[in-house]
Amino acid sequence: MSPIIQQDGRTRVVIENVTPRVDDGSFPVRRIIGDTVIVEADMFTDGHDAISCALLYKKEGASQWTEAFMEPLVNDRWRGTFKVEELGFYLYTVSAWIDRFQTWSHALEKRIEAKQDVTIDLIIGAEMIATAGRLAPPKEAAWHEIYADSVRAGGPDGLARAASAELADLMRRNAERLFSITCEQEFRVQVDPERARFGAWYELFPRSTSPVPGRHGTFKDLEARLPYVAAMNFDVLYLPPIHPIGRSFRKGRNNSTTAGPDDPGSPWAIGAAEGGHKAIHPDLGTLADFRHLVESAARYGLELALDIAFQCSPDHPYVTEHPEWFRKRPDGTIQYAENPPKKYQDIFPFDFETDAWRELWEELRSVVQFWVDQGVRIFRVDNPHTKAFAFWQWMIAEIKRDCPEAIFLAEAFTRPKVMHRLAKAGFTQSYNYFPWRNTKWELTQYLTDLTKTEVKEFFGPNLWPNTPDILPEYLQYGGRPAHMARFILAATLGPSYGIYGPVFELCENRPLAPGREEYLDSEKFEIRVWDLDRPDSLNSLIGQVNQIRRDNSAFRTNHNLRFHEVDNEQIIAYSKSSEDGSNDVLVVVNLDPHFKQSGFITLPLEEFGLDLRQPYQAHDLLTDARYLWHGARNYVELNPKSVPAHIFVIRRKVRTEHDFDYYQ
């Protein structure tokens, strides 16, 4: 016989197309704790025999699989589910077998309907029942005897017993699964904490938090700023690098190549005589101050996120202690960062092709571990797309083995497949093209790609309307209304989003130069002082929207996003519904920052469980206005000068349209 027969030739069931799976099963799918994982597969056999199918799952490392019977959908597809209740990894696969008893049972029913003689069929069935009884636990074996005898005897009693749910159940549990097949491949689910999917991030420069103009802000100053951030109902407070900053080739204000004596330098030029990636900038405080900050933030409901930027200033201790981790030029100098013809002489990249790569990896891992040991669980990783994928895959797995709640946000503004590969390699979340998706068409296309394609199984988008590196054109020319619109889009399109403040809430929008999408007088290169109490600040709107996000569970997931038709290209409308269907939100945003826009929005009432003939309530959570809507088409009008958006909760009518309390 040919060697292609890998298994018993009598195995007649086949298994195909198990989902979810990422890249043929090479990478885990992502879920958060408490999620229900829906597993499907195509399973079938030749001929007319009935099959049964089981989902097998277990926590990684467990010795035993848990089994759950799967249900048939249409077209030979089967579905089973399991709940992930612990952080870490779960494994799943599927199994199938020809179910002789069910096959017999279906056939018997048809024979009886056709009034055929079933004497021999009953003998066949009784034999199957008795055989299964010999494999059954002792307390059930007796039942098998009883059923076998009764079926063999036939008559009204025997036929009733043959068709009974009790017998079907006994047989499902105890019948031998002859020639069963189990999918050889085991698929993985990575289970993360809820913050991996849902969170509002706020970024600020700690050195700009001093109440005294001109003085370098400290962790203590930052602690005093915590109530301000917490009042806006943020979940994560993210700090740019807090390490000593190099002096060689230090950049001056507005990225000039010569720094003045008082210029603080870019926090991303990491490393100086005072230390490197495990040290704290002396002007910010001590490690003890930092630990205190982490604890204080937690008391305000804020998780601290640190920046991981794996690169060195020329003054970093690594440069002299581990010259083998850097590439040398023929003149003996170390190769600085370049993207020809641009040169970044203040930055030395690590050489991931060094012979000493194992030591380098180990050291970089220890950097992350060091901050994990200080209580940090969330890391925003700078430019991960310029470091080896294999390194990230290893490093993140190493960290998460002992700290499965760790979250890594990739700052990867790069080509789509590179971005996706970083996610597959282990990054929990990623920056993305949201800052440059402004029109209705662009937003609809892009968010549909992120939420409806295979990408949703592994890629967690985090939507940022601005960053210290990016002041999009739309914010530059659209001013405060544009900031409001982009903020509401970010906060409601995605479960995770962030802003870089206080520039954002203060609508700071002067570019470095016309046509440039960078901030003038950027905090990257200088210390700034902000007037947080300005009456035009968006801070209360932000606080309100973050509270709405917390109160409405529809905002907690990603793949439930649907866009709706509006007969005006300047107005975008989309809805989200919670898993349990109890919460439906509808967001409508005017994308034109200059003029009032209006139009008719068309809703798929059936999907909302609404009745065409009954009015329903659209309750705007921003203004508390309650609108009584009828039918699928309703009018909206939005003025960018006040608030350019509605965030509606949609409520079905319970009793009468005159009593709003009866909408639920």
Place this chain on the structure above:
Amino acid sequence: MSPIIQQDGRTRVVIENVTPRVDDGSFPVRRIIGDTVIVEADMFTDGHDAISCALLYKKEGASQWTEAFMEPLVNDRWRGTFKVEELGFYLYTVSAWIDRFQTWSHALEKRIEAKQDVTIDLIIGAEMIATAGRLAPPKEAAWHEIYADSVRAGGPDGLARAASAELADLMRRNAERLFSITCEQEFRVQVDPERARFGAWYELFPRSTSPVPGRHGTFKDLEARLPYVAAMNFDVLYLPPIHPIGRSFRKGRNNSTTAGPDDPGSPWAIGAAEGGHKAIHPDLGTLADFRHLVESAARYGLELALDIAFQCSPDHPYVTEHPEWFRKRPDGTIQYAENPPKKYQDIFPFDFETDAWRELWEELRSVVQFWVDQGVRIFRVDNPHTKAFAFWQWMIAEIKRDCPEAIFLAEAFTRPKVMHRLAKAGFTQSYNYFPWRNTKWELTQYLTDLTKTEVKEFFGPNLWPNTPDILPEYLQYGGRPAHMARFILAATLGPSYGIYGPVFELCENRPLAPGREEYLDSEKFEIRVWDLDRPDSLNSLIGQVNQIRRDNSAFRTNHNLRFHEVDNEQIIAYSKSSEDGSNDVLVVVNLDPHFKQSGFITLPLEEFGLDLRQPYQAHDLLTDARYLWHGARNYVELNPKSVPAHIFVIRRKVRTEHDFDYYQ
């Protein structure tokens, strides 16, 4: 270090999504001899380094891979091609590496543009060139020296040499591929003869070929029928089973359960005292007659296809010689075929769960091998979906190992995934739902599924408007015009199609009973005599269309099908273009068998390489009429009473619209 590091951590390039591949690479893709296989993959690395990628391919069993450099498309996707020039299997995979020389070369160009000092860069380049020279074949090593020296020296000469195509070529061949990665998975292509994709099939019952009414036709009678079949320009002549027919429970006319003494029985009730699957029905002739028939058919350009029906009449010698291959009932009788409540007591199915499955498989393989040994290369397999997939996969692989030109057509009118699995298991072609796809919407949807989705990589549809088992309703009520329309659809929508004659060309369409889709007085159960010279026979139309298929290479492929808009739901229009673009055909069919229909057809002129401003010629190959068309929208009108279709060749204008000879 964690065990997840499978490779050198310095390997920075990644490979994803290699195509074509079927079920994550579990099954081979199908091509025919002479095809060019287009292989693509996503390949990229971190950072800005250039990469190079190679396609590796070889005939299965060869020790060495052949390498072909791949070209970048957009979005990190690469493409390479190879031609399959022998029957059997080819393997392919891809490889990629960081191309340091190209990276250097691109950077150098930018630095020179920016007027930077490149002294050190030239030293770096020269060193690379010299290093590669040490790996180069001796006759090229000297060139490396020369280039290295010249680049190191710089100046206009050095810079010109650095940028030269000759140096790029040398380096591409000789530079070491540091940290290169090769996709671990090897993908397979199954290469079949052209007949696997392209062929017109004709099915007839040999026993109905006697010139003497009432006499059982013989192979000699069938030889006399060959000129008739060949005149219709068919490629394959397919015969229902030619074996001895059982007498027990023999079916009579119109499938009655009692046969008269002269009823010949169904040829699918295989096996009698005279022999089984390797024997010939004595009334048809001898094995020598059969061999003679195979040779005669070949002289007429006809390949003979045999029916493989793995089932037995109760009189088959296997039943007594190998009772272990059948399932027993408790009363000691053998289990006949059933689909409860239907019973087929004239048929015993094999038990593919028998303990003796290896012997059974071996015997069934030997049946096919026996007919291969008689010169048969094409097999139409009856009801393969009621036998184990694993058996087919093994059997077909076994046969094709020594006879790679063998073709297997699956008669699998079953659920889509079962049908697809049989194709994956090795069937070359398959019957499909074409007989029941009649409206424009149905045809467009179904043929798009077959030709544009992943299915096209492994599933070869063979389109039959009728079979001995299927007389679709549309043919019943539509008469001769319906037969013409369905024939032209089958012959032009798919490269492979077939008809069951002479009922088809004679438009025989009386159903067994109202609402039944079976033929009355079916040849399955009786011998029929046909008047082949009837003036209303479609034989000359069939011959003409088959000649058009042979003359126009656009009809030879499957995935080139495109549907076009017509503003009349009764008219369907589609086109095909040959791989080399030299042949564009446009088919327009009136689906209404009763009334004349007309409408405007809209063509995507650009895809045909046509100019909006120039007229072009639509030459109807059925009527030889030549129409001068202008622009995208043109009028068509089709009368079902004459011919309900156009088969146009579309010709671009070369010189003047007044001289048709100048269209090409």
